[in-house]
Amino acid sequence: MRIKSAEFIVSNQDVSKCPDSKLPEYAFIGRSNVGKSSLINMLTQRKNLAKTSGRPGKTQLINHFLINNSWHLVDLPGYGYARVSKKERKTFQNFITAYFEKRRQLISAFVLIDIRHDPQSIDLEFMRWLGENQIPFSMVFTKADKLKPKAVIKHVNNYLDKLKEDWDPTPNYFITSALKKTGGEELLKYIESINEELKA
Ligand code: GTP
Numbered sequence: 001m002r003i004k005s006a007e008f009i010v011s012n013q014d015v016s017k018c019p020d021s022k023l024p025e026y027a028f029i030g031r032s033n034v035g036k037s038s039l040i041n042m043l044t045q046r047k048n049l050a051k052t053s054g055r056p057g058k059t060q061l062i063n064h065f066l067i068n069n070s071w072h073l074v075d076l077p078g079y080g081y082a083r084v085s086k087k088e089r090k091t092f093q094n095f096i097t098a099y100f101e102k103r104r105q106l107i108s109a110f111v112l113i114d115i116r117h118d119p120q121s122i123d124l125e126f127m128r129w130l131g132e133n134q135i136p137f138s139m140v141f142t143k144a145d146k147l148k149p150k151a152v153i154k155h156v157n158n159y160l161d162k163l164k165e166d167w168d169p170t171p172n173y174f175i176t177s178a179l180k181k182t183g184g185e186e187l188l189k190y191i192e193s194i195n196e197e198l199k200a
């Protein structure tokens with residue numbers, strides 16, 4: 001898919017205020033600092049469409065972007081960020097949960113996972129919750145540039161082995177690096193193929 005246009009539409013904390021539209025929507029979520037906003041900028045080939053930061057907790061709202069006037073891409077706040085207050089974290093959790101439960105336009109989520117780390121229970125639990133709520137998702141391993149190619153394969157296989165405890169088949173996945181700009185084309189192709197199916 002060629003990105004001809006990508007524009008920011010709206011930010012909010014309330015799913016009922018998300019764009020009133022019938023366009024298919026894809027949401028990016030994962031732990032704080034995993035590289036969601038960087039991935040979105042890579043996919044859309046815009047340097048600063050989504051705000052990135054070295055400090056976790058940058059994205060605190062549901063951010064809608066309109067791509068090629070035909071689908072919405074959504075940047076969500078990171079979960080599991082310890083340095084915000086308990087109350088703030090609860091607010092986050094509530095509106096993210098409401099988003100996934102209520103947003104009818106949501107076609108699929110992308111759950112981002114930092115490829116360097118062993119499987120973390122917060123990610124495994126979140127994916128289990130998506131599964132229980134029948135919300136389709138793919139995994140996106142991020143920061144692949146931080147490992148040598150062999151280690152990339154080893155870490156992915158290790159992750160899939162862990163997932164086999166919960167999943168059969170294991171979820172679909174992509175391997176990406178926003179720094180090296182790799183893995184984005186496959187991901188966009190995947191979104192495009194679903195969008196085509198929806199139109200048919
Ligand atoms: P929050 O909005 O705070 O939840 O974070 P986020 O998930 O949107 O992460 P963000 O894109 O802001 O990136 C966090 C940090 O990781 C930044 O310092 C990025 O430069 C870095 N980063 C993101 N993607 C990559 C990548 O593919 N490779 C490398 N080496 N660094 C990356």
Ligand code: MG
Pocket residue numbers: 036037038051052058059
């Ligand atoms: Mg962000």
